[in-house]
Amino acid sequence: MIQSDTYKTFVILTQYFPPEIGAPQYRLYELAKSLKNNKFRVIVLTALPNYPKNEIYEGYRCEKYRFDIMDDIEVHRFTLYIPKKRTPFKRLFQYISFAYNVIKYSKRVLTEEIDYLFWETPPIFLGWAAYVLKKRTGAKLITNVSDLWPESIEKLGIIKNKIILKPLYWFESFLYKKSVLVTGQTKGIISNISNRFPKVKTYWLPNGISADLFEYSYTKPTIWRKNHNFDENDFLIVYAGIIGYAQGLEIVIEAAKKLNNYPIHFLIFGEGPELYKLESRINEVTNVHLMGTIPRKEIPTIIRAEDVALIPLRNIDLLQGAIPSKIFEHLAFAKPLILGIKGEAYELFIKQANAGVSYEPDDPISLANAAIYLYENKDLCIKLGKNGKKFVLDNFDRAEISKKFVNLINRL
Structure with missing residues (x-):
């Protein structure tokens, strides 16, 4: 010792x-x-x-x-x-x-x-x-x-x-x-x-959020998109984290079915006990992509390449006090949220920070509408992202x- x-x-x-x-x-x-x-x-x-x-x-x-x-x-x-x-x-x-x-x-x-x-x-x-x-x-x-x-x-x-x-x-x-x-x-x-x-x-x-997060080297967003068969006009909504029961990610499949007329794509990074459910249904859609796990050092590259971060949880009273840690990293890079959580996270990041939009947990139509709203309001996305970055750097x-x-x- x-x-x-x-x-x-x-x-x-x-x-x-x-x-x-x-x-x-x-x-x-x-x-x-x-x-x-x-x-x-x-x-x-x-x-x-x-x-x-x-x-x-x-x-x-x-x-x-x-x-x-x-x-x-x-x-x-x-x-x-x-x-x-x-x-x-x-x-x-x-x-x-x-x-x-x-x-x-x-x-x-x-x-x-x-x-x-x-x-x-x-x-x-x-x-x-x-x-x-x-x-x-x-x-x-x-x-x-x-x-x-x-x-x-x-x-x-x-x-x-x-x-x-x-x-x-x-x-x-x-x-x-x-x-x-x-x-x-x-x-x-x-x-x-x-x-x-x-x-x-x-x-x-x-x-x-830690200052050293910004020190990682990263691939340019345009290059990352090209390497993964996305172009600059695709609207990328990213979830990165555990794929478990509490996240209720099956609604992404249902929401994606309602977005066929838009260049909106859901990218899901991570693993977990509920991954098999998504894998069994992934062929139902073409705009949901299971990306696997990524090393910590690659996270800044992914966030820079995304348009919006998805933060979902099931509609369970117990989860209303949850604040998923992934929120801080996305906001630190000035990316807006689509937040499906009631309670503390909603109060902090939607009402106080004005850093994104919310949808009703477990409701795929509400999620789809939130995705369309941000896709059609790109300037708002930029504003919400800037709000979020200032909020987390000032307070967290x-x-x-x-x-x-x-x-x-x-x-x-």
Whole structure:
């Protein structure tokens, strides 16, 4: 281990971390870099990379433990159970196996006291490892909530059995009360926790945008379009992210059927458990394109080449407090949104920022109409994009977010 007599030690415990691609991975990596820049010694405890295909990445296979250095950040990777088919029971066992291996193998890497242990839920089962490590190292425990478990899995119908849910709610309460601070990605999450646990100290730790996003080299938009068989007159609406149940991307197929008389194309980047549904229907349309996954460094090229960003979620009350992290990157490049989310995201980015248009979640006609409206109003697209860029750079600069967070934890 790297020794330091002056830097405070900040451990991040998460099941998801780069080189995996995804919003939690990138957000936590950016947090780690920001803390490093603020004179913390940062240690990450994570799993061998396997997301989203649920396969250990090439170069990490046949290993139970792997140590990496990423931007002077110590990254310790532990093995976990990888099922061939992800049934709910096997997924549960995967979560528990990772928590167990963290407890077992971290004894070898955390050989001294640490100052802060920051862990992310979901999965909430990782809280078992977080609490054990807190007791073992004397760290101050910080719980970061990116999604409200077990509430979300109950409301989405993933788990309905009250006998199972009751101990999960108890465990959630236990972990919050053992934490010196509970952070959340949205104000909705923080409000929910504060209302249920008024004595728990909470803090809004939002997603944001990093200045280094603009430093990536990129292919010119016209060249990228030509290489992918699109011309400059095509109107490209891009979705990039997880393809899961919550996103409800099947409506894109239905909306696209109503746009045959327009040069409007939906480009969907990413993978996930619901991808097969889109693949099974892709032949129904010619203006929806499944583009696969892309390396992080290529994202600026894609965004520069798009006309509009699509931000969809299903019409479920639980999701109204969600703010998908992909919003910030699109707006930072002055691209307007077609937003299919009610609640907090709508209030921030449509009403306050005036950075796009909204459509009714789960309504393909509403989505199609929103697409046509922006296609027919190109000047408005430019104006909305400029509004969005100013809003995120003024209010969601990751360096400023990290600075405020560091000032807070130094007072804990």
